Amino acid sequence: MASLSFPTFPNIEKTYTALPNSFFQFTNPTPVSSPNVLLWNDDLAEEFLFDHWRKDDVVTAQFFSGSNLPEAIKPFAQAYAGHQFGHFTMLGDGRTIVMGEFQNRRGEWFDFQWKGSGRTKYSRNGDGRATISAMVREYIMSEAMAGLQIPTTRSLAVVKTGEPVLREEIQEGAVLTRVASSHIRVGTFEYAYQTLSLDELESLFRYTVNRHAPELMVTENPALSFLDFVMKRQVTLVTNWMRVGFIHGVMNTDNMSIAGETIDYGPCAFMNGYFGKRVFSSIDTNGRYAFANQMGIAQWNLACLTNSLLPLIDSNEETAIELAKSKLNELETWFQESYIRMLGEKIGFPNLTEKDLPLLRTLYQWMQDREADFTNTFLVLEGVYTPKDSIYEDSRWKDWVKDWREEKEKQGIREEDAIKLMRKSNPSFIPRNHLVEIALTNVRQGYMSVAEDLIKRSQNPYIREIDYDYGEEVPKGGDSNYQTFCGT
Ligand code: AMP
Ligand code: MG
Numbered sequence: 001m002a003s004l005s006f007p008t009f010p011n012i013e014k015t016y017t018a019l020p021n022s023f024f025q026f027t028n029p030t031p032v033s034s035p036n037v038l039l040w041n042d043d044l045a046e047e048f049l050f051d052h053w054r055k056d057d058v059v060t061a062q063f064f065s066g067s068n069l070p071e072a073i074k075p076f077a078q079a080y081a082g083h084q085f086g087h088f089t090m091l092g093d094g095r096t097i098v099m100g101e102f103q104n105r106r107g108e109w110f111d112f113q114w115k116g117s118g119r120t121k122y123s124r125n126g127d128g129r130a131t132i133s134a135m136v137r138e139y140i141m142s143e144a145m146a147g148l149q150i151p152t153t154r155s156l157a158v159v160k161t162g163e164p165v166l167r168e169e170i171q172e173g174a175v176l177t178r179v180a181s182s183h184i185r186v187g188t189f190e191y192a193y194q195t196l197s198l199d200e201l202e203s204l205f206r207y208t209v210n211r212h213a214p215e216l217m218v219t220e221n222p223a224l225s226f227l228d229f230v231m232k233r234q235v236t237l238v239t240n241w242m243r244v245g246f247i248h249g250v251m252n253t254d255n256m257s258i259a260g261e262t263i264d265y266g267p268c269a270f271m272n273g274y275f276g277k278r279v280f281s282s283i284d285t286n287g288r289y290a291f292a293n294q295m296g297i298a299q300w301n302l303a304c305l306t307n308s309l310l311p312l313i314d315s316n317e318e319t320a321i322e323l324a325k326s327k328l329n330e331l332e333t334w335f336q337e338s339y340i341r342m343l344g345e346k347i348g349f350p351n352l353t354e355k356d357l358p359l360l361r362t363l364y365q366w367m368q369d370r371e372a373d374f375t376n377t378f379l380v381l382e383g384v385y386t387p388k389d390s391i392y393e394d395s396r397w398k399d400w401v402k403d404w405r406e407e408k409e410k411q412g413i414r415e416e417d418a419i420k421l422m423r424k425s426n427p428s429f430i431p432r433n434h435l436v437e438i439a440l441t442n443v444r445q446g447y448m449s450v451a452e453d454l455i456k457r458s459q460n461p462y463i464r465e466i467d468y469d470y471g472e473e474v475p476k477g478g479d480s481n482y483q484t485f486c487g488t
Contacts, residue, residue, distance in 0.1 A: 004059050006070045010049040012100040013109065016182075017076055019207055020200050023192075024076040029066025029097050030118025030128070032173070034162030037061050038132070038448060039139050039455075041156050044179065047104050050156070065159040065175045066097065066117040075099050077120035081194060082187030082254025083304055085288060088194065091187065091254050092122025095130060098183065109211075111183050112156070115176040126487070129165045132158075133440045134488040135176040136451055138265040140439065142178075144431045144458035145262050150240040151233070152262040153180040167488055171444065181261055184208050186230075186305045187254030193308035205312055212259055223312035224323055231302055231331050233260025238298045239338040242291075243346065244427055245271045245374040249281040250486055251289050251297045253304050267484035270430040272474045273371035274364065280433075280484040295335050303328060345425040346378055347404060348418025349411065359407060366396050373474050378426035382419060384464050385428075427461040433479045 017024060040055035053060045062068035069075070077093035084091075096115045103109055115138070116130030135158045145152035161173040184204075192201040209216050209226055219225040237260050241248065248255070249267035257263040267281035276292035284290070289297060306324045314320035343360045344352025352360075367377055370391045379385035380392055381401065391397065408418060431454060439451040 004062055004068050006059060006063065007052050009070060009072065010102050012072055012102060014074060014076065014098075014100045015109075015211070016078070016098065016101075016111075016207070017074070019203055020196075022079065022196055022200055023188075023204065024078050024098075025121045026074055027077045027097055027120045028069065028075055029114050029175075031067035032065050032161035032163055032175070035061040035065035035067055035159045035175075036162065037064065037157060037159050038174065038443070039136065039155070039158040039451070041139075041143070041154070044154055044156050048102050048110070048156075048179070049105070060157070061159055064114070064157045064177050065161060066099075066114045069099075073099055075114075077122055078183055078188070079122060079191055080185055080187040080254055081191035082185070082252050083190070083301070084252040084254070085284075088190070090191070090195075093120055093183075094123040094126045095120070095128040096178070096183075111178075111180045113178045113180065113183060115178050116161075116173060117175050127165065129161075129163075129173045130176065131165050131167060131171040131488050132160055132174040132443060133171060134266075135174040136443050137436065137440060138176055138178075140431055140436060140451060140455055140458070141265045141268060142262070143455055144461070145246075147459045147461050148240075148244055148427055148430075150244070150246075150262060151237055151260050153178050153257075155179070180257065180263065181259035182208070182211055182257070183263075184211075184258045185254050185263075186256040186258065186301050186308075187252070188258070189305055189308040190253060193311075198311055201308070202312065205309070208258055221313065221323070223309050224327060227302075227306060227309060227313075227324075227327055230258055230260070230305060231327070232334065234298050234302060235331070235334045235338045236260065237262065238294050238335075239342045241294060242339065243342050243425060244430060245274070245291070247271060247278060247280060247289070247291045248294065249279075249284065249289055249484060251294065251301065253301045256298075256301050266486045266488075269433055269436075269479070269482065269484050270375075272373050272375075272432060272479045274367035274374040274377070275371070275480070276364075276368060278480075280479070280482055282483045282485050295339065299328075299331055299335065302331060342425070345421045347381065348408065348422045349413060350417065350421060351411075356407070359403060362403075363400055366394075366400060370394065370397075371480075372397075375427060375430055376474070378422065379428055382422045382426065423464060424462060428463055429457055429461040431458055432474065433482045434475055 037055045045051050075097045077097050079092045081090050096113050097117050099112045101109045119128035139155040139158050142152050142155045156177040159175050163173050164170045165173040192204045213229050216222050216225040255264040269280045271278045278291045279287045310320040313323050439454045442450040
């Protein structure tokens, strides 16, 4: 194709490529035959000075499918490894390519990356491509996460390629533009620690700290401070997932971002009926990444990160291990405290303590026994939703609500304060599985409006309005047979 005239480009950087060559490879996306923009995120475009680019523009489709690039762009794929279902594996960007780093209006730098843009050095046996369904799904879920105000990578665009992708059936391909604070993963550190030199591990460490928390470089033990930083962000992140009923589904260490953003939307889903062992992913047959396991798995992953940082924590291995162990012990406490605080806020208690936990256990046990909807139950409790579901006539539910009221009174919590807390803790809208599936069926048939409506509703998920249809009456038996898939 003849070279295009691109709209003015914001400043672009590629600081990552100052790292040793072992961390990346310069790679261009593979051009596609007839790109067309399916989804374009106006708000995000505005935030990154891409606002004069348009959904219906030929140049936008060319660039965001990776088919035609201005000279200034030197894209690259990143190397990493990861523990997948507990086993160490060499990976790397098999179907994503970083276009570079762009600044938002506040002057902060973010990676922009094409996903589904063709093979790279790290593709192994994969085709480097992605289906329309998988990329629109990532767009819907990540933007819903942003709407919920939970740290996440964002989605700027989905461009269909006009080319078939062979999965279980043939689907059209698509390229998603993902925006992230960085794409450095726990698995990037494991890769450096396990396969590269100490100098290379140090380069990655310095780069990452400078990028995400430069102030840590002047602390007494920067590696330990960095660990502290990553741990705290993960505690916040996973606590938030537990708050809204989100199951990531594939919390391998390569899918855990150092910056603490939700990343790699593959088999993830929000659950309807509460069930601690809920798993949606077709390959998670042992329930390793089940809903209630997520805090434990985050700790396991952070132990992998800790291990990879040992030589930077102290040159004496024994000392390093001692320091690391005490940090990991703290982590356990942070998770526990953060989880308890979150549980309290969901029922309107600002200072829940361990001794109040039986109250929560009874509620969760009831929800599990009756497959009560995890989102709607808290709306019922707040008094803003009258469900059609008869389980709320249960004496166990009514008794629990009575206990909750009494305890609230005993602790001197004012009604309006409780409501205020519940309002900001409990979403009234999540992208429920049946809604996501309806949207994707439409997308595969060439209709975008259902997906667009869903994305729009997800932007305001804490809304409380009289007569608002919060509930999306959940199909009975809900989503217990729902299945999700990796890498589609
Ligand atoms: P995921 O399960 O999406 O986290 O992917 C695990 C690894 O497989 C990552 O390194 C991906 O880049 C790679 N991968 C997934 N799908 C493909 C594909 N279609 N082609 C090449 N590599 C892929
Ligand atoms: Mg991944």
